[in-house]
Amino acid sequence: xxxxxxxxxxxxxxxxxxxxxxxxxxxxxxxxxxxxxxxxxxxxxxxxxxxxxxxxxxxxxxxxxxxxxxxxxxxxxxxxxxxxxxxxxxxxxxxxxxxxxxxxxxxxxxxxxxxxxxxxxxxxxxxxxxxxxxxxxxxxxxxxxxxxxxxxxxxxxxxxxxxxxxxxxxxxxxxxxxxxxxxxxxxxxxxxxxxxxxxxxxxxxxxxxxxxxxxxxxxxxxxxxxxxxxxxxxxxxxxxxxxxxxxxxxxxxxxxxxxxxxxxxxxxxxxxxxxxxxxxxxxxxxxxxxxxxxxxxxxxxxxxxxxxxxxxxxxxxxxxxxxxxxxxxxxxxxxxxxxxxxxxxxxxxxxxxxxxxxxxxxxxxxxxxxxxxxxxxxxxxxxxxxxxxxxxxxxxxxxxxxxxxxxxxxxxxxx
Amino acid sequence: xxxxxxxxxxxxxxxxxxxxxxxxxxxxxxxxxxxxxxxxxxxxxxxxxxxxxxxxxxxxxxxxxxxxxxxxxxxxxxxxxxxxxxxxxxxxxxxxxxxxxxxxxxxxxxxxxxxxxxxxxxxxxxxxxxxxxxxxxx
Numbered sequence: 001x002x003x004x005x006x007x008x009x010x011x012x013x014x015x016x017x018x019x020x021x022x023x024x025x026x027x028x029x030x031x032x033x034x035x036x037x038x039x040x041x042x043x044x045x046x047x048x049x050x051x052x053x054x055x056x057x058x059x060x061x062x063x064x065x066x067x068x069x070x071x072x073x074x075x076x077x078x079x080x081x082x083x084x085x086x087x088x089x090x091x092x093x094x095x096x097x098x099x100x101x102x103x104x105x106x107x108x109x110x111x112x113x114x115x116x117x118x119x120x121x122x123x124x125x126x127x128x129x130x131x132x133x134x135x136x137x138x139x140x141x142x143x144x145x146x147x148x149x150x151x152x153x154x155x156x157x158x159x160x161x162x163x164x165x166x167x168x169x170x171x172x173x174x175x176x177x178x179x180x181x182x183x184x185x186x187x188x189x190x191x192x193x194x195x196x197x198x199x200x201x202x203x204x205x206x207x208x209x210x211x212x213x214x215x216x217x218x219x220x221x222x223x224x225x226x227x228x229x230x231x232x233x234x235x236x237x238x239x240x241x242x243x244x245x246x247x248x249x250x251x252x253x254x255x256x257x258x259x260x261x262x263x264x265x266x267x268x269x270x271x272x273x274x275x276x277x278x279x280x281x282x283x284x285x286x287x288x289x290x291x292x293x294x295x296x297x298x299x300x301x302x303x304x305x306x307x308x309x310x311x312x313x314x315x316x317x318x319x320x321x322x323x324x325x326x327x328x329x330x331x332x333x334x335x336x337x338x339x340x341x342x343x344x345x346x347x348x349x350x351x352x353x354x355x356x357x358x359x360x361x362x363x364x365x366x367x368x369x370x371x372x373x374x375x376x377x378x379x380x381x382x383x384x385x386x387x388x389x390x391x392x393x394x395x396x397x398x399x400x401x402x403x404x405x406x407x408x409x410x411x412x413x414x415x
Numbered sequence: 416x417x418x419x420x421x422x423x424x425x426x427x428x429x430x431x432x433x434x435x436x437x438x439x440x441x442x443x444x445x446x447x448x449x450x451x452x453x454x455x456x457x458x459x460x461x462x463x464x465x466x467x468x469x470x471x472x473x474x475x476x477x478x479x480x481x482x483x484x485x486x487x488x489x490x491x492x493x494x495x496x497x498x499x500x501x502x503x504x505x506x507x508x509x510x511x512x513x514x515x516x517x518x519x520x521x522x523x524x525x526x527x528x529x530x531x532x533x534x535x536x537x538x539x540x541x542x543x544x545x546x547x548x549x550x551x552x553x
Contacts, residue, residue: 320453322479326418326426346453357451394432394483396457396475397450412449413532 016332017376021216021367022165022193022311023334027262028218028370034265035220038258046255047246057257064264071267072191072210072227073201080226080247081255085192087240088211088226089116089159091251092188095237096157096209097124100186104154106130108147110161111352112140112169114190117159130154138354139303140169147176151183158187162205163194166349166365167302168311170194177206186235192216192224196270197278197308202227208235214259218370219266223259226251273370281368282309284377288366289314291381295388297401301350301363310368313350315359316384318398319391324364327387331380334365358397418480419514425484430491433473435459443537445529454478454522456486458529460493460501462537467497474529481519485509485526493530498537502546504530 003012018026038060046061048054065076082088097107109121111133121131132150137143142160158180163170177187188209191200195210196217202210213224228250229235236250243252270277289312292298297317316324321335346360355363364384368377392398400407418426437444441462448455455478461471472490476483488509493501509515509523535545 318477320478320482322453323426323477323483326423326480357453361450361453394429394475395477396446396455397477399434399475407450412455413447413528 013375013379015330017330017379018332019366019368019372019376019380020332020334021369021372022365023367024215024221025218025369026371027220028266028269030269031219031262031265035258035262038261042257044257046257047244057255060257060261061255064260067264067268067271068225071200071271072195072212073203074227075230077248078202078227078230080228080250081260082224082226082251083222083256084215084224085114085190085211085213086116086224088213088224089114089190090120091226091237091240092209092211093117093120093157093159094124094240095250096186096188096235097129098238099236100156104152104156104185106132106152106154107157107159108132108134108150108155108185109159110134110136110142112136112164112166112349113159113161114165114192117161117190121159136352140164140167140301140349140353141303141306142171142176144172144175144179148179151179151185155183155185158185160187160189161193162189162191162200163198163308163311164302164349165193166347167313167353168193168307169302170198170306170308172306173205173207177208181206193308193311196267196274197281197310199274202229208233209237214263214266217266217270220259220262223256223263225263277370278309281372284368284372284374285310285312285366287374288312288368288377288381292384295385298388299359301353301355312366312368313363314366315350315355315363316388317359317362318395318401319362319388321361321363323391324362324384324387327391328364328380328383331383333367335363421513422480422484422515425487425513426480429474429483429487431471431473431487431494432475434475435461435471435473440464440540441537443533443535443540445532445534445536447528447532448478448525450477454482454525456482456525456529458486458489458526458533460498460533460537462498464541467499469493469496469498469501478522478525479519481513481515482522482525484513485515485522486529488512489526489530498534501530501534 042056044053044057046057065079068079069076180187186208189207190211192212194200195212208229210227215221239250241252246252299315301313325335350360435442443460445458456476459473460469463470472493474486474490476486506523506527539545
């Protein structure tokens with residue numbers, strides 16, 4: 001990490017500039033400050049009934065529950081603490097499948113869900129549960145009619161994420177949950193990327209179960225929650241973590257008190273600052289996209305209207321994603337390119353949009369944050385422009401394209 | 416992933432990027448890989464017909480840093496070698512020189528394929544049979 005002077009307006013920029021906030025966020029100082037006393041001073045176990053150390057810890061947890069509940073419009077009794085959104089997703093999906101086994105055995109979800117949802121569903125399929133993985137349209141939105149037609153008399157659960165982690169697309173949750181309830185099933189949403197960035201309300205949006213986590217909203221890693229509805233209807237999940245019956249018997253294990261305190265504070269800050277922050281972030285994101293779109297053969301992936309304010313996913317044709325990431329080493333972003341994942345398969349989310357392999361390979365995901373400045377966005381624009389142009393000068397595909405060759409008609413010498 | 420210094424060097428200062436005139440008899444062009452795989456290399460050689468020495472070599476690559484470095488290195492090694500000598504370039508030489516990790520070995524294999532493809536194109540253009548790929552299974 002180093003400091004450089006941005007010559008255009010003499011701002012000091014710390015490199016690389018972090019623009020991968022969908023992966024994780026930097027913790028807010030106010031969150032850290034709130035957490036610190038709970039490590040060495042108020043370090044009690046929140047389940048210790050018999051002494052002030054326990055009572056103090058329990059008090060802090062209850063307060064955090066309130067802060068968190070206020071952000072999503074629920075009761076503090078409806079918050080179950082977990083180790084993160086992955087665990088919350090597992091608890092919701094497996095927990096509902098087990099609890100409601102007598103009611104049915106069919107789940108509906110989307111091909112663009114996070115692996116925590118998809119892999120939990122795959123696990124259940126091995127146990128005889130049936131899962132429908134609905135495709136999305138080219139812009140990443142659900143096809144409402146296809147969704148409606150996917151229900152069977154045995155459908156017990158729908159799991160559709162509120163805001164997508166790769167392309168930022170926000171689904172019409174209200175409409176989807178309404179249909180789900182008409183069909184007698186429960187509606188779960190992985191709202192990890194959306195909570196704290198846009199208004200999420202469990203009643204307005206008709207949500208029965210909701211997963212989210214601290215480290216995507218300027219809080220600590222290792223702490224998340226599952227909202228489980230208690231009224232209209234009363235929902236229950238079979239615990240996936242046994243041992244002591246904590247969290248109303250739905251998730252055993254000593255509570256991560258400092259983490260919870262931090263999570264609570266993070267939620268409170270988001271609730272108070274979300275409105276102005278989302279406007280600022282959307283403007284920065286729009287500037288980034290507008291400038292980068294002036295380059296030939298650049299594409300914005302995902303619906304441009306219904307999406308999170310801080311996310312942008314763009315493809316730059318005829319350059320490869322990992323090569324591009326190397327070229328933009330002064331900004332920290334992620335790519336939908338195969339080379340950057342462990343397998344050689346390109347991003348399944350981008351493929352679900354119907355993107356060709358080469359466009360999926362040449363994509364960059366930008367995630368802006370509370371701490372992103374306009375100077376940083378300007379720097380990022382220059383950085384990306386330079387790298388794309390440099391790589392295109394080296395690219396045989398770009399040369400062929402400029403020469404008017406129809407690349408789809410070429411017979412490639414495969415391995 | 417951490418790249419070796421040599422890969423970073425080839426990426427930032429690539430050698431011999433460019434295009435030779437493929438209509439010339441002395442020029443052999445190899446185009447390997449496929450956009451869907453995320454790797455396409457075009458390697459060209461210009462051969463001195465009397466000495467069979469590769470006078471010039473150029474590349475253009477669509478691919479990751481390791482792919483770019485592999486093909487850039489290939490052009491460096493090709494220049495000054497005879498066509499026969501060039502056939503002995505082995506992908507593991509590239510792996511060693513660039514310190515490629517296991518997950519990037521396929522980039523060096525593609526570079527080796529590109530070299531052979533360019534040489535065979537030159538041979539066919541000059542009335543010779545292409546050399547069959549008996550080297551190793553892919």
